[in-house]
Amino acid sequence: MLEKQEDRILLITGAAGGIGRAIVSVFAEKGWRVIGVDRQPQYDGFPEGGVYIQADISLPEQIESIYAQVSAFTDYLDAVVNNAAVQIAKPLLQTTAEEWDLVMASNLRSVFLGAKLAHPLLAKQSSRKAQGGGAIVNVSSVHAVATSADIASYAASKGGLLALTRAMAIEFAADDIRVNAILPGAVDTPMLRAGLSRGHVGDGTVHDRLENLARKTVNGRVGQPEEIARAIYFLADNTQSSFMTGQAMIVDGGATARLSTE
DSSP: OOOOTTOOEEEEESTTSHHHHHHHHHHHHTTOEEEEEESSOOOTTOOTTSEEEEOOTTSHHHHHHHHHHHHHHOSOOSEEEEOOOOOOOSOGGGOOHHHHHHHHIIIIIHHHHHHHHHHHHHHHHHHHOSSOSOEEEEEOOGGGTSOOTTOHHHHHHHHHHHHHHHHHHHHHGGGTOEEEEEEEOSBOSHHHHHHGGGSTTOSSOHHHHHHHHHTTSSSSSOBOHHHHHHHHHHHHOTTTSTTOOSOEEEESTTGGGSOTTO
C-alpha cells in the first residue's frame, strides 16, 4: 500500500492502445503513478512505480478483480480514465446480438460497474483535499453526436456514455468527484486504421484513406494520440478544470463544426 499521500494516482483502462499509451505517458511525465488495465500483456516502456493489470473489462468478475488489486496498491485514486473500447464495423442488419452485447459490455457497462468500485477510492482522495477532488474522464467519441454507416453498436455505446457521464456528474458531485467526457474525432490509432475498411473515406491504400479522412477536418489533418491525451489530462487535473463537470469536450480538428452539405 502506498504511503506517500502526495502521490497522484491514475487508473486507466485500455492502457496498451494507441491513445491509452499516450495517456499513460502524459500522466507519468507529470509525476502521476499509473495503474494500467488492458486485455493485452504489459508493454515495454510502461512506467515504473505503478501497476499493470491484464484483464478484460467486459467481464464483471474481472472488474471486481481489477479493483481488488487496485485496493491492495492504494487506498485512493485521483483520477479514472475509462478509455478501453471495442469497435465492430459492420451493417446494423448484420450485427449479431452477441456482437452488440460485447460492445455494450466493453464500452458502457464496464464504466457503470467500474464507477461503483472507483467511487470510494475517489471520494477518499477528495476528502484528503491535497490535490482537490477526484475526477473521472470517460472517453466517448464524435460518433456519439454525428456518425456514419456500419458502426451502429459503437455509436450507440458512445452516446450512452455521454448520458451516463451527466448522470454520474450529478450523483457524484456531493463527494467532490467531477465527471466529464472527451469525444475524440479521427485520431491515428490502430482502431482508426482498422475502421478505414468500412469504405466511408474511399478506396486505395491506408495512406490514401487517411488523407481523404484528413481533408474532412477543418484542420486538414488527422489527430495524434498525444493531442487527445493532453486534453484528457486537462479534464483530470483539478488545478486546470476544477469548475468543469458533466460536460462533453469534442477534440476532432473541427470535423463536427462543418456542415456536411458543404
